[in-house]
Each structure stands twice: as C-alpha cells, then as structure tokens.
Amino acid sequence: MTGRVEGKVAFITGAARGQGRSHAVRLAQEGADIIAVDVCKQLDNVPFPMSTPEDLATTADLVKAEGRRVFTAEVDVRDYAALKTAVDSGVEQLGRLDVIVANAGIGNEGGQLLDLEENLWDDMIDVNLGGVWKTVKAGAPHLIAGGRGGSIVLTSSVGGLKAYPNVGHYVAAKHGVVGLMRTFAVELGQHSIRVNSVHPTHVNTPMVMNEGTYKLFRPDLENPGPADLEPICRMFHTLPIPWVEPVDISNAVLYLASDESRFVTGVPLPIDAGSMLK
Numbered sequence: 001m002t003g004r005v006e007g008k009v010a011f012i013t014g015a016a017r018g019q020g021r022s023h024a025v026r027l028a029q030e031g032a033d034i035i036a037v038d039v040c041k042q043l044d045n046v047p048f049p050m051s052t053p054e055d056l057a058t059t060a061d062l063v064k065a066e067g068r069r070v071f072t073a074e075v076d077v078r079d080y081a082a083l084k085t086a087v088d089s090g091v092e093q094l095g096r097l098d099v100i101v102a103n104a105g106i107g108n109e110g111g112q113l114l115d116l117e118e119n120l121w122d123d124m125i126d127v128n129l130g131g132v133w134k135t136v137k138a139g140a141p142h143l144i145a146g147g148r149g150g151s152i153v154l155t156s157s158v159g160g161l162k163a164y165p166n167v168g169h170y171v172a173a174k175h176g177v178v179g180l181m182r183t184f185a186v187e188l189g190q191h192s193i194r195v196n197s198v199h200p201t202h203v204n205t206p207m208v209m210n211e212g213t214y215k216l217f218r219p220d221l222e223n224p225g226p227a228d229l230e231p232i233c234r235m236f237h238t239l240p241i242p243w244v245e246p247v248d249i250s251n252a253v254l255y256l257a258s259d260e261s262r263f264v265t266g267v268p269l270p271i272d273a274g275s276m277l278k
Helices: 018-029 053-065 080-094 118-146 169-192 209-215 226-234 246-257
Strands: 011-012 033-038 070-074 099-102 150-156 193-200 266-273
Touching: 011 018, 018 033, 018 053, 018 099, 018 266, 033 053, 033 080, 053 169, 053 226, 070 080, 080 099, 080 118, 099 118, 099 193, 099 246, 118 169, 118 193, 150 169, 169 193, 193 209, 193 246, 209 226, 246 266
Parallel strands: 011 033, 011 099, 033 070, 099 150, 150 193, 193 266
Antiparallel strands: none
16 A cells, blocks of 8 residues: 555654654655654753754655655744744645644753753653644644644653653643643544544654663663663563664654545554553
8 A cells, every 4th residue: 555645744853763763764655745844953861862853854865855845943832933834834845734743852950840950851841742733723723724634643652541650740740731632633533633542652763762661670780781771671462572773663653644544533542562461
C-alpha cells in the first residue's frame, strides 16, 4: 500500500531528529508534504545534547529525497507567536494543512515530587504540555478553514497512562496530554477533525539513549552503556524487547493521519511492547 496520505500536508514539531524526524520521513514516503519545526538549541536543565540546525536540515533533505516538499523553521513550542508564524508561513508555501503531529518534548532531571526543583517542573510542563496545546492552537484553525476535516496526533507516553516514581513531572505532563487530546476531540469533532494520542514505551532515540539515562538506571556501574540498560528496559515489557524503534511510532502516527482511521478519535494508542499489561 502506498500513497496513504497522498496530497496532504503535515505540521510536525520536534522534527529535527528522533521520533519527529521519523514521522516526517514516514509521512513523506506515503505522499505528504511537511512543515517541520524544532527548537534546534540546547535548553536549560536538559541533561542530554539537543537538536541542532544541522539536524533539522538533514530532516528536510530526507523529506526531499522522498520527492516531497518541506518547510522548516526553528521554533520553541513554548512560543505561541513563533509557532503560529511558522505554521502560517508553511501553509502559505505548501497550500494547505491536514495533519498536526505535536511531538516535541523534553526529558530533564528527576526526583521525588516533594523534592523536585520548581524550575524543573516548570520547564517540563511548559514544553511537554503547554507546547502541545500551543501547537494545536496554532495549527487547528487551518484544518477548520480547509473544510476537509483532518487529523491531530499528540505524543504522550506510557507515562501518560500510568505512574512511575521519580519522574512525576513528566508523568503529570503526559497525563495532561491525554486530557488535551480528549477535549480537543470533543471540541473539534464537529469539524470532522479527529484527535488521538500515541503512547510509546522506551524508544531508541537520543532522549532515552544517553549517558544520563544509563546512569539513572544503572547507578551501580561506573560507566554504563546501552548494553547495561537493555536488561532493565526488558523488565518493563511483556514482549521480549528492551525498546522500540522510532519507525514503530511513526507507523502508528501514519495510521492515525490516514483515512484508514477516519472514524477513530479520542483514542490513547499505546505502542508499548505490552508495558501497560504490567
């Protein structure tokens, strides 16, 4: 099957690398043009290297290699005015908007909620929850104006469906995404706009595969690496794997963006190797 989103335009945040890049490329492979945005700089309190302008340019090159058009912008999802300017400019250049993928998110230092520093809480909520709301707020008017309906996919997490200790700010933000998803689904349904969320387990991206994560899960080792993390991550899952690949999430996003899911809305979809069964 090819051309599952042929002729559509998708607005994707956090598109410079990781899941966002994978979503952009996968949708482009199936016929979509892409509005790709990312912050492309290091944010305070994020303990791993973040995306760069070069990363976003690589995403654009990969989309073009699939024969599709792409518009890029360096935008912080906490900045609604900049998001609106980016999506407005992208729609002006590409002609329409059909799909929104609010994917941008961060991880930062953890700790028990009673001991968590306020700035860590504020950054997490502002990016992982507020940024999702602002992304939809900036893009959805174009879906409504187009009169063709559309699909909005919000990136949450398994942590948006159950609790984990020491990352309560992340869990709170990702649970909040579910609330946004369900409310947007109710409010936008009259326009034939569907809204769903995806809930990945561990994904093989820089947000998970970094020195901070290795040390968090294996504090017993002096210099832990991916091989040391693997058996710990397997314990989270029912299927015998430690993590999923970005394309596994992208295939779910593609389904939700396509007309194959034309009557699917308000659904939190886990891609979790059975983590929710534990």
